[in-house]
Amino acid sequence: MYDVAVVGSGPGGSTTARYLARRGLSVVLIDRDTFPRDKPCGGGFSESIMREFPYLAARQKEFLQGVARVGVLHSPNRMIVLKGRVDMALALRTDFDHVLHEFAIEAGANPLLGKRVKDVLFKDDHVTVSLSDGSTLDSRFIVGADGANSIVARKADLHRRWDPSAITACRVAEIPAPTEDILGRYTEDLHYHFFANLGGLPGYGWIFPKRETINVGLGIVGTHAEGLPRMFDSFVRYLKRSRLLPDSPDLSRARGALVPTGGPISHTTKGRCLLVGDSAGMVSPLTGGGIGYAMKAARYAAGVITKAIEHDDPTTAGIYDRLWYSDFGHEFEQQLLAQRIFTSSYTDLLFEIGSRDGRIQEMVSEAMSETSDQELDVKRLVARTLLVCLRSALHL
Numbered sequence: 001m002y003d004v005a006v007v008g009s010g011p012g013g014s015t016t017a018r019y020l021a022r023r024g025l026s027v028v029l030i031d032r033d034t035f036p037r038d039k040p041c042g043g044g045f046s047e048s049i050m051r052e053f054p055y056l057a058a059r060q061k062e063f064l065q066g067v068a069r070v071g072v073l074h075s076p077n078r079m080i081v082l083k084g085r086v087d088m089a090l091a092l093r094t095d096f097d098h099v100l101h102e103f104a105i106e107a108g109a110n111p112l113l114g115k116r117v118k119d120v121l122f123k124d125d126h127v128t129v130s131l132s133d134g135s136t137l138d139s140r141f142i143v144g145a146d147g148a149n150s151i152v153a154r155k156a157d158l159h160r161r162w163d164p165s166a167i168t169a170c171r172v173a174e175i176p177a178p179t180e181d182i183l184g185r186y187t188e189d190l191h192y193h194f195f196a197n198l199g200g201l202p203g204y205g206w207i208f209p210k211r212e213t214i215n216v217g218l219g220i221v222g223t224h225a226e227g228l229p230r231m232f233d234s235f236v237r238y239l240k241r242s243r244l245l246p247d248s249p250d251l252s253r254a255r256g257a258l259v260p261t262g263g264p265i266s267h268t269t270k271g272r273c274l275l276v277g278d279s280a281g282m283v284s285p286l287t288g289g290g291i292g293y294a295m296k297a298a299r300y301a302a303g304v305i306t307k308a309i310e311h312d313d314p315t316t317a318g319i320y321d322r323l324w325y326s327d328f329g330h331e332f333e334q335q336l337l338a339q340r341i342f343t344s345s346y347t348d349l350l351f352e353i354g355s356r357d358g359r360i361q362e363m364v365s366e367a368m369s370e371t372s373d374q375e376l377d378v379k380r381l382v383a384r385t386l387l388v389c390l391r392s393a394l395h396l
Contacts, residue, residue, distance in 0.1 A: 002028045003309055005129050005139035006109070007117050007152050010039065012277030012294030013145030014100035015053070019302030021108035025309065028137060029101075029109045030129070032116040036098035040172040040255040042215050043096070044068070044192065044208050045291045047089045053295060055103065063095040065210035068190035075351035076197040082351060088192060090210045092174065096291075112137075117146070120155035127272050141272045141305050141317070145294070148258045150279035158275060159265045164222035166262025166281075168203060168288055171232040172217040173254035177246060182209050185244060193244065194287075196351070198235060202343035204287070205235050207244060214245065219259065219288055221343075228256065259288045261339070263332045269320045274301045282324075285332060285339040297324045 003025040006017045017029045047067065050056055067089055073082040105111055112131075119130040120142060127142045144152025148167065153159040182190075186209040195205035203220035216239065218232045232254065239245040264281040268274065276282070277294030284290065300323040308317040341347075 001126060002026045002110075002137065002139040004028075004141045004143060004305055005030060005127065005137065006143045006145060007031075007129075008145035008147060008150075008277075008279070009035065009101050009104070009111070009113075010097055010145060010147070010277065010294065011100055011291050012279075012282075012298045013143065014097070014104040015295045015298035016143050016145060016276055016301050017104040017109040018100075018107045019299055020305060021104065023302065023306045025306065027104075027109040028112055028139065029104055030112045030115060030117060030131070031101075032114070032132075034113045035101045035111075036094050038174075038253070038255070039093035039097060040170065040217075040257040041093045042172065042206055042208050042217055042289070043091045043093050043174075043210070044088045044215075045091070045289065047087055049089070049292055049295065052292070056099075059099050059103075063091045063099050065090045065092055065095075065213075066190055068186075068192040068208065070187075070189045070191045072191050072193045073351075074193065074195045075348050076200065077348050080348070080351040088208075090190070090208055090215075092210070092213070117151050120152055122156065122271060122273070140309060141274070141314070143301055143305070144273065144275040144279045145277050145298070147278045148260050150275065152273060153265075153275055153279050156270050156273040156275075158267060158270050158273065159279075159281075162222070162258075162260055162281075163262065166260060167222040168219040168259045168261040169222055169225035169228050170217055170219040170257045170259055170288065171228050171254060172215065172257065173232075173236075173249075173251050175214045175216060175245070175249045175251065175253075176212065177214050177249075179212060181246060182212075182214060185209070195235075196342055196347055199231065201231075207239065214249075216245065216249075219261075221261070222258075229254075259283055259290075261285045261288055263336050264329065267321060268297075268324070269317055272314050272317070274305065274317060274320050276301050284335050286335040286342070293328060296328060300324045300327070 004020050004027050006013045006029045009029050009031040017027045020027045067087050069087050071084050071086050116132040118132055121128040126138050126140055128136055128138050130136050144150045146152055190209045193207040198205050201220050201224045205218045208215040218235050260281040260283050263285055268280040276297040282290055282293040282297055304317045304320045308314050
């Protein structure tokens with residue numbers, strides 16, 4: 001019997017497995033894919049991850065694809081562009097996830113790859129996991145890091161399905177391009193772009209230029225996402241006309257994904273089960289980014305599971321909810337409010353006001369790039385917006 005079965009070897013799962021294994025626990029790390037594997041994602045995250053998880057620095061050359069330094073935000077009517085100088089680290093998820101997976105194995109986690117979890121049965125003193133090859137394994141705890149459609153969350157009765165309004169359907173392509181072409185289009189500062197409410201629909205588009213690829217994506221809230229591939233093709237045509245993409249981009253690797261953007265679920269632990277990352281809804285409602293949240297939650301999950309096993313008391317794992325929420329849970333409330341504001345009919349007006357004030361542009365850029373050490377303060381943003389309006393009215 002294992003101490004812990006971790007399902008899913010993305011950033012949340014691999015980080016959980018690494019910390020658990022380093023604490024001397026026996027860990028099995030299960031993933032339906034073999035590694036390295038691709039993951040449809042923008043691959044942008046805050047450089048603060050390198051400070052939060054300093055062991056990443058030793059292998060950052062293997063996954064870091066540059067640092068984009070200027071964020072460019074486009075209004076829904078495409079008439080207004082806001083810019084802010086805010087750094088964002090860039091990676092290919094194939095490389096980043098592979099490095100994290102190897103860190104977990106080096107720490108002592110046992111990888112079980114190419115096998116899908118078919119069922120999870122919770123018993124009084126352990127958990128039984130049934131796999132797609134017909135085999136089973138037992139563990140004292142289980143961690144669900146298996147994404148938005150988490151089978152672990154369903155079997156633990158923590159979460160069944162996302163409401164269409166709380167999920168964003170995305171289509172993403174990592175487009176190969178010569179480095180010279182990328183620098184010519186996006187400068188040495190690697191300007192990254194966000195597009196608000198494309199086609200008047202709630203959601204966003206993005207461009208993240210990297211060392212040898214251009215990551216292009218479109219995310220539309222589930223209630224409006226019918227025909228997403230067609231909308232993505234239209235977005236790509238717009239980008240080509242705007243000279244932000246080459247005339248014949250290779251879209252052969254375009255893939256779809258579902259991202260929970262309605263905020264985290266109310267409970268992320270139950271008995272011998274804990275959820276981290278997308279399976280728990282730990283994703284920014286504003287940008288769809290969740291790498292940093294998943295890794296932070298993973299560290300807390302590993303800590304409480306270790307204590308629960310040491311004291312032979314699974315109920316002690318219940319503090320997990322309080323730990324991650326006290327760290328970053330309140331950020332989702334602000335982001336949900338900002339999401340409602342930036343997907344409203346007033347978005348173009350907000351962009352017009354923001355174009356008059358450098359501090360507003362900086363605040364919004366920090367929020368979109370997820371690189372500020374401070375959470376987005378929507379009240380302060382609104383207050384600043386009102387101040388700009390007042391100054392304009394008084395001609396100050």
